[in-house]
Amino acid sequence: MSRKHARPWLYVPLALMAVFYLAPVYVMITTGLKGFDEISLKNMWVLPSSGIHFDNFTAAFEKLAPYLWNSFNMVLPAAVLSSILGSLNGFVLAKWKFRGADVVFPLILFGMFIPYQSVLIPLVEFMKQTGLYGGLPGLMLTHVIYGLPITTLTFRNYFASVPKEMVEAARMDGAGLLATYGYIFLPIAVPSFVVAIIWQFTAAWNDFLFAVVLTNPANWPITVALNNMAGSQIIAWNVQMAGSLLAALPTLVVYIFLGRYFLRGLMAGALKG
């Protein structure tokens, strides 16, 4: 690079913006670490002064643990299933097109953008009639299906960049559809699987609308339980803050360690490849 490093004053606005993004996290963490005796809304911005306590986290965890577990149980299979189906769709729509494949793809994609309010009433009716209403399997199925557009897009874009000579060479060698997918496309698709799975994990973990409409209180995932906790007058704000951090932690950990893949999922969502 011929360009020299930036002038120092540029770091002032950059740092101020970092403060803007981190301030809520600061409040969440410091509140979570204060003892119950130190908690008052007046002290919100002050650092803990009488040592580090985990009272708030313990209290929040006791209340939220079953719901965190519900979320994990529902979100992990949903993310994996949706990604496997998405990889098959992406492969066929990019490299083994049937007649009409180019019409089908945008129709699938549109499903990614619809306001779910436009399918909610039939979805509830469907779940009631199939006996899935109220439980986690129904919610999981919902996330698998409505996750298909973005996983299909992720894999299709990736497979579209594979030269079609690869498919032709495989055909010459006598490989059929499944062999081409299994021996050539599946092994090179590992990064796309990471992108699709963490993206689906994040989306399903963070969902509130489907969860609040489709599950009964015993099966609430964490978002519904947290919102319910926040709406209650009995549970103090400090426990709510600690609970928020617990609810955010799994997706934050994924972001911190796999941020690069997370960003690629984001870009795919804007149809930017």
Place this chain on the structure above:
Amino acid sequence: MRIKKDTLYSFLLVLPSLAAVAIFVYGFIGWTLRVSLSQWTGLLPDYTWVGLQNFVNLFQDPRFFIDIRNTVIFTLVFISGSLIIGMGTAVLLDQNIRAEGFFRSVYLFPMAISFIVTGVVWRWLMNPAMGSRMSGLNLLFSSLGLDFLVNQWHTTPVWGIAAIALPAVWQMSGYTMALYLAGLRAIPDELREAARVDGASEVQIFSNIVFPLLRPVTLSAMVILGHISLKVFDLIVAVAGKQIPLDVPAIYMWQTTFDGYFFGRGAAIGIFLLISVAVLIVPYLVFSLRGEVEL
């Protein structure tokens, strides 16, 4: 014919997904449309045809008027805030900054959290209590001597919804930054170098070369943010619960359908939302997919 048979298999391979999308997206939209044209009120389905009555009622409903007004205010504040912050931070980060990766990660992390978490935290930051009970951002402003910034947040009459756009900007401006940064990185350095050689100032380079080239990014960002804004739901619920002054169509639909059993009206709101989003998204989809090249 080997190839023909394989093409049939390829169709069978995606058939389960296609059927799922056909039923759960398009079939259910059709079903919702049918409900929106019915008088269904109460727990038991009632498909008695009432034509567009639910839609007519909706547009004469004062609550729906508040919803539309709130959506417009929210959209304007949310989109302009995200675009300004997103473009500003992207341009700054593009200046060959040390620790660029660190800043980028910090700006983008709110995207990984749910609107519910954001809402629960911001409801305490935007606590509207005044005087001795002051807390959150108001307390911070006041102790920094910035008393003119102390305000009622989302409890402000009419404009309260604009305060809800603040956490939304907090959450989505980093994403907008990422879109702009990708756009900036796609502009060849030669263009800027050539302008520098011709004696253009950095400001001139930005306003005459970079800014116009970023127009497609701005358009995509507006479409993406706009459709999020039309669907805004959980953030408001987490900050303020279900209050009429902060109502939006998505909350009205949820409440009237599942608390009030006005299924016909709820379906009409769902269809209204779908049409608003489609007007924005369909041209965008067509345009984005048209430019694709076959490898």
